[in-house]
Amino acid sequence: MTIALPETTLAAPALRTPADAALHGRIAKYAVLGLALLAYPLAASDFWIVQIGAQTLFMGTIALSLMWLGGYGGMVSLAQLTFAGVAGYMVALFGVSNHPELSLGWPWWAAVPVALLIATAFATVTGMLAARTEGIYTIMITLAIAVAFSLFCRQNYAIFNGFAGFAGLHPPRLFGLDLRAPLPFYYLCLAFAACAYAGVVYVQRSTFGLALQAVRDNPRRMRAIGFNVYAHRVAAYAMSGLLAAIGGLLLVWFNGRISPDSIDAGPTINVLVMAVLGGMVHPIGPYVGALAFILLQNFAVDLIDPERFNLVIGIAFLAIVLASPDGLVGLWRRLMRRRS
Amino acid sequence: MRTFKGVLTAATMLTALASAPAWAQDTIKVGGLATLEGAFAVMGQDSMRGLELALKEANYTAGGKKIELIKGSSDAKPDNAIKAARKLVEQDGVKILVGPLSGSEGVAMRDYAKTQPNVTFINGSSAAQETTLKDPAPNFFRFSTDGVQWQAGLGEHAFKNKGYKRVAVVAEDYSFPYSQVMGFMVDYCKAGGKVVDKFWVPIGNKDFSSIIAKIPDNIDAIYVALGGADATNFLTQYEQSGGDKPMVAGSITVDQTVLSAKGKQRSYLIGTPSAGPIADTWDDPKWKEFVASYKKAFSDGLPSPSLFAHAYYLAGKAMVTALDQVKGDLSDNQKSFQAALAKLALDTPTGKVALDKNRQAVADIFLTEVAEAPDGKLMNKVVRVIPQVTQTLGMPEAEFVKMGPASRDNPDCR
Numbered sequence: 001m002t003i004a005l006p007e008t009t010l011a012a013p014a015l016r017t018p019a020d021a022a023l024h025g026r027i028a029k030y031a032v033l034g035l036a037l038l039a040y041p042l043a044a045s046d047f048w049i050v051q052i053g054a055q056t057l058f059m060g061t062i063a064l065s066l067m068w069l070g071g072y073g074g075m076v077s078l079a080q081l082t083f084a085g086v087a088g089y090m091v092a093l094f095g096v097s098n099h100p101e102l103s104l105g106w107p108w109w110a111a112v113p114v115a116l117l118i119a120t121a122f123a124t125v126t127g128m129l130a131a132r133t134e135g136i137y138t139i140m141i142t143l144a145i146a147v148a149f150s151l152f153c154r155q156n157y158a159i160f161n162g163f164a165g166f167a168g169l170h171p172p173r174l175f176g177l178d179l180r181a182p183l184p185f186y187y188l189c190l191a192f193a194a195c196a197y198a199g200v201v202y203v204q205r206s207t208f209g210l211a212l213q214a215v216r217d218n219p220r221r222m223r224a225i226g227f228n229v230y231a232h233r234v235a236a237y238a239m240s241g242l243l244a245a246i247g248g249l250l251l252v253w254f255n256g257r258i259s260p261d262s263i264d265a266g267p268t269i270n271v272l273v274m275a276v277l278g279g280m281v282h283p284i285g286p287y288v289g290a291l292a293f294i295l296l297q298n299f300a301v302d303l304i305d306p307e308r309f310n311l312v313i314g315i316a317f318l319a320i321v322l323a324s325p326d327g328l329v330g331l332w333r334r335l336m337r338r339r340s
Numbered sequence: 341m342r343t344f345k346g347v348l349t350a351a352t353m354l355t356a357l358a359s360a361p362a363w364a365q366d367t368i369k370v371g372g373l374a375t376l377e378g379a380f381a382v383m384g385q386d387s388m389r390g391l392e393l394a395l396k397e398a399n400y401t402a403g404g405k406k407i408e409l410i411k412g413s414s415d416a417k418p419d420n421a422i423k424a425a426r427k428l429v430e431q432d433g434v435k436i437l438v439g440p441l442s443g444s445e446g447v448a449m450r451d452y453a454k455t456q457p458n459v460t461f462i463n464g465s466s467a468a469q470e471t472t473l474k475d476p477a478p479n480f481f482r483f484s485t486d487g488v489q490w491q492a493g494l495g496e497h498a499f500k501n502k503g504y505k506r507v508a509v510v511a512e513d514y515s516f517p518y519s520q521v522m523g524f525m526v527d528y529c530k531a532g533g534k535v536v537d538k539f540w541v542p543i544g545n546k547d548f549s550s551i552i553a554k555i556p557d558n559i560d561a562i563y564v565a566l567g568g569a570d571a572t573n574f575l576t577q578y579e580q581s582g583g584d585k586p587m588v589a590g591s592i593t594v595d596q597t598v599l600s601a602k603g604k605q606r607s608y609l610i611g612t613p614s615a616g617p618i619a620d621t622w623d624d625p626k627w628k629e630f631v632a633s634y635k636k637a638f639s640d641g642l643p644s645p646s647l648f649a650h651a652y653y654l655a656g657k658a659m660v661t662a663l664d665q666v667k668g669d670l671s672d673n674q675k676s677f678q679a680a681l682a683k684l685a686l687d688t689p690t691g692k693v694a695l696d697k698n699r700q701a702v703a704d705i706f707l708t709e710v711a712e713a714p715d716g717k718l719m720n721k722v723v724r725v726i727p728q729v730t731q732t733l734g735m736p737e738a739e740f741v742k743m744g745p746a747s748r749d750n751p752d753c754r
Contacts, residue, residue, distance in 0.1 A: 048431075051430065051431070162513070163444070163513050163514050164444070164514075168451075257418065261417045262417075298431070301411070
């Protein structure tokens with residue numbers, strides 16, 4: 001004898017599992033953030049859209065490349081801005097600039113991919129040099145590469161035009177839109193930043209990403225199991241190079257110029273500050289850190305005597321790092337946990 | 341916990357909303373940009389004094405409107421100067437920007453000015469030649485002379501009167517020293533002198549030992565075109581290493597910012613010839629009055645105003661005078677104000693200043709020599725005043741431009 005199944009089980013809605021709830025929560029958070037970022041230009045002046053908004057997005061992308069290597073790869077690299085600088089210089093050399101005797105004048109759809117490719121190749125070579133080192137030695141070797149490249153650009157006049165660098169670097173005109181105008185430039189940076197963020201979130205959960213994190217946690221065991229630890233690390237550098245190159249491309253389009261002092265020790269450390277300030281625990285950290293740093297950089301001069309404002313930036317950095325070693329994102333997480 | 345989160349949110353929002361408070365309509369916002377960070381910080385400080393002195397003398401009023409000064413800071417890097425300028429122009433809404441201080445910043449500012457045609461840019465003290473010589477911006481006005489003009493007459497004086505037949509050059513590696521070296525070499529090479537070697541150092545270089553070791557022995561003098569902390573470091577290290585060659589100095593190398601540096605008195609600098617837009621101990625009554633009012637206004641200032649204070653003072657004075665002429669009316673996208681600036685003939689503490697067709701100043705230049713004042717401090721005394729030097733050093737423009745832009749290798753006379 002068959003037992004009739006209650007109709008209601010088929011008609012009733014599926015039970016919400018805890019995993020579903022967490023996923024819905026995350027989708028809701030991303031939806032809110034995405035809408036806020038898309039709608040932001042409606043409420044902001046040109047200065048806030050470009051100098052604060054767009055700058056946060058592309059500097060955050062460069063800092064994201066550092067967080068990717070440092071947080072998921074366990075290798076803190078100070079050469080990220082160098083990869084960005086290589087992309088910038090290649091765009092200047094292959095594309096159009098104020099120095100037609102040095103630039104090749106290729107159209108943007110040829111110059112940009114070539115620049116990104118060369119920057120990624122440079123990052124791969126850096127990775128091959130740095131992947132066998134650990135901890136502070138990685139920091140030293142990547143810092144050495146960064147300073148060496150900036151000094152090389154400063155002293156080489158035949159190709160890199162020395163101290164003056166290249167000016168007159170513009171993003172292209174697409175569909176009649178000047179991409180350097182505030183709104184288009186902001187959405188361009190937002191699109192690239194969203195892709196970079198999504199890329200990192202996806203890769204860190206992929207097989208490669210999980211293996212990389214395992215290599216970070218215990219390289220010896222991974223080697224014993226049979227993973228090629230060296231290859232994983234070099235691949236991580238290559239990916240960080242691509243991310244930094246995208247940020248670097250937007251950086252030179254923002255400034256309209258690149259010169260050796262855009263990529264020397266000072267700005268290099270700024271990128272590290274942004275990553276640490278935001279926290280290396282989640283890919284949103286570098287963007288939060290970049291926002292905090294750029295706000296401080298622009299407005300500290302209004303809070304205190306113009307001759308002392310760097311003090312405000314330093315104290316703010318110290319306060320955040322002392323209060324929370326995993327940066328602003330770590331602080332936020334702890335606050336959320338305490339509330340619930 | 342709630343209150344801490346509240347404080348955190350409030351602090352973030354406060355930083356985000358921090359901006360200059362809204363003022364009544366009859367105020368003109370003016371931005372002042374100088375290098376308040378890095379190797380040139382002392383020069384930046386003094387330049388702000390010069391600008392404030394000009395505004396103080398006008399009671400912070402011009403053309404019937406109040407002047408509000410908003411300060412910005414840079415560190416001699418063009419990227420950061422443009423960032424600071426963007427903040428002043430686009431966020432703080434200044435209508436007139438006075439600055440920048442450093443040569444390469446000025447070149448970048450010229451390009452930025454072209455993107456902001458409704459804002460007037462008046463140069464601070466940036467003295468790179470190409471800022472007004474190559475593709476000048478129609479809204480960029482330079483009432484200070486450039487690095488090439490500053491060295492007018494020095495090369496000939498060094499060769500003929502001082503007898504230096506062979507020199508080596510030590511200078512910072514950017515556009516302003518290139519202009520200075522060109523200004524020196526144009527008449528030095530023409531008189532028959534030889535520049536055997538040039539040593540270029542980055543701004544902020546701390547260790548000159550490798551340079552000092554390479555300076556050749558078979559020279560009569562060293563031409564030094566360094567500024568601020570770099571000049572002080574080089575002079576100290578050169579003397580400590582036992583160097584004894586006399587020097588010929590660029591304009592900012594024996595400026596008051598270096599001569600008044602705390603520490604061992606630079607007695608070996610006495611007798612060093614230089615040239616520039618000012619001379620500390622000139623006995624002209626207008627100059628003496630300027631020095632007296634500087635000293636009275638700034639008790640913590642330098643013993644005598646530096647050329648940076650002087651340049652920013654000229655910029656401030658020009659701005660106030662032109663604003664008075666147009667009665668503070670900036671409404672027609674500043675066209676009448678900019679026209680007034682272009683036609684201005686200023687009577688300054690250092691003589692007459694007027695602009696040429698590239699909006700570049702034509703003014704008197706002072707050939708000087710370092711001497712000890714009665715109170716023991718080091719000052720620049722006047723050897724000769726060279727009147728109304730143009731940007732092309734009196735040459736026809738075509739011939740001057742044919743020499744090529746000032747760079748590391750141009751000019752060359754080995």
